[in-house]
Structure formats: C-alpha cells, structure tokens
Amino acid sequence: MRRIAVCPGSFDPVTFGHIDIFTRASTLFDKVIILVSTNLSKQPLFTPTERIKMIMDVTAGMDNVVIDILDGLLADYVREVGACAIVKGLRAVSDFEYEFQMALANKKLYPDAETVFLTTSTENMYLSSSVVKQIAAFGGDISSFVPEIIRESIVNRITGVK
Ligand code: PNS
Numbered sequence: 001m002r003r004i005a006v007c008p009g010s011f012d013p014v015t016f017g018h019i020d021i022f023t024r025a026s027t028l029f030d031k032v033i034i035l036v037s038t039n040l041s042k043q044p045l046f047t048p049t050e051r052i053k054m055i056m057d058v059t060a061g062m063d064n065v066v067i068d069i070l071d072g073l074l075a076d077y078v079r080e081v082g083a084c085a086i087v088k089g090l091r092a093v094s095d096f097e098y099e100f101q102m103a104l105a106n107k108k109l110y111p112d113a114e115t116v117f118l119t120t121s122t123e124n125m126y127l128s129s130s131v132v133k134q135i136a137a138f139g140g141d142i143s144s145f146v147p148e149i150i151r152e153s154i155v156n157r158i159t160g161v162k
Contacts, residue, residue, distance in 0.1 A: 004083040005029040005116070008037045008074050011051050012044040013154060015132055015146050017124035019058055021089040024118055026062050033081060034059065037070045045133060045157055057149050075109035083113055090117040091125055133158070 007025055011018055011034075025032045036051045046054070048069050059065050070077050078086060086106060088099055103115035120127075132145045136154045143151055155161075 002030040003085070004031045004033065004081060005085040005087045006033045006035050006074070006078050006081065006083045006113075007087045008035040008070070009088075010039045010042055010044065010129065011036055011055060012042065012046055012129050013051060013132070013146065013150050014055050014058055015124075015127055015129055015150075016144075017089060017091070017120055017127040019147075020121050020124055021087065021118050022059055022062065022065060025087045026065050028116075029085065029087075030064060032062075032065045032087070033083065034065060034067045035070050035074070035077065036067070037074060046153070050153070054150055054153060058147050073109065075106045075113075078106070078113045079110045086113055086115045088115060088117055089120045091120045091128075 005025055005028070007022060009018065022032065022034060034055055036048050036055070044051075048071075052067050052069060055067050059067070074086065086103075088103075090096065090099060099115075099117065103117075106113070106115060127145055132142050133154065135145070136142050136158050142154065146154065
C-alpha cells in the first residue's frame with residue numbers, strides 16, 4: 001500500500017523551515033502532497049498560484065512530492081486522495097495549542113488519518129513566514145530564512161516592483 005501524506009499550510013511564502021519539513025516527510029512517506037490551503041485568519045501577501053510556483057521552485061529535486069491547492073476543508077481533501085497522514089511542523093510550545101486543536105478537529109472530521117508532527121530543526125525554531133515578511137518590510141536581510149528566489153519575490157512584492 002502506498003502511504004500518502006498531506007502537508008498543508010499557508011506557505012505565504014515558503015521558508016527554509018517548511019522545506020526542512022517537506023524533505024523529512026518525503027523520506028517517511030511514499031508520496032507527499034504539499035497543499036496550499038486557506039487560513040481564514042490570515043491575509044496573504046501572495047496568491048495561491050504564486051505560492052504554488054514558489055514551492056515548485058524549491059522542491060524541484062524531490063521526486064515523490066507533488067503540490068496542490070485547496071479552497072475547502074482539509075479533512076475532505078485528505079479523504080478524497082486516500083492519505084493516511086497530515087504532516088505538520090511543530091516549532092515551539094506556542095504552536096502546540098493551535099496545532100492540537102486542528103489535529104483533533106481533523107481527526108473528528110476524518111478519523112482514518114493521523115496528524116503527524118515533525119519537530120522543527122533547532123535552527124528553524126524561530127522561523128515563520130510572518131517573521132520573514134516583517135523583517136523584509138523593514139529592509140532587513142532575510143537571506144538566511146528563505147531561498148534566494150523566494151527572497152527576490154518577497155522584496156519585489158513588498159517594494160511594489162511586481
Ligand atoms: O500555515 P498555517 O496557516 O498554519 O496552516 C493552517 C491551515 C491552512 C493548514 C489550516 O487553516 C487549514 O487546514 N485550512 C483549510 C480549511 C480547514 O480545513 N480548516 C479547518 C482546520 S481544523
């Protein structure tokens with residue numbers, strides 16, 4: 001049986017922290033679907049299509065990884081593709097309550113999938129898309145947080161180039 005995992009998130013934009021989770025998930029499962037999903041409590045900087053393009057650029061070498069987009073319920077998507085797991089990165093205790101709540105809700109909606117938490121590598125503990133955008137907005141150096149191609153997209157968007 002092929003074991004499929006879904007790795008959902010806003011990815012607005014993708015960071016080295018996300019890429020670390022994608023890489024590790026791709027060694028644990030036969031297929032990993034990175035799912036650009038809607039978080040109603042966030043106001044995104046990039047469109048879903050732009051985010052997909054960015055993720056495609058940074059996962060080019062990962063053979064068992066595909067990217068998809070969702071404007072609906074995660075649990076329904078997981079059921080439709082026959083995934084056995086939802087993979088999320090867990091950075092710190094501060095993430096836990098929110099992630100635990102989502103894991104329980106998803107389990108209730110679709111009991112056949114488990115949420116699997118991968119602890120973020122220590123160098124990415126503090127890293128989030130929001131922190132990266134804030135630093136970039138104030139002209140800070142984000143080159144150690146995101147790949148160069150993503151850095152350019154963020155700076156261009158924030159400075160209004162495109
Ligand atoms: O990267 P984020 O913003 O923390 O990811 C949260 C996300 C997008 C995975 C979550 O908001 C989600 O699953 N959205 C899809 C809609 C849904 O199923 N919501 C209920 C989750 S319990």
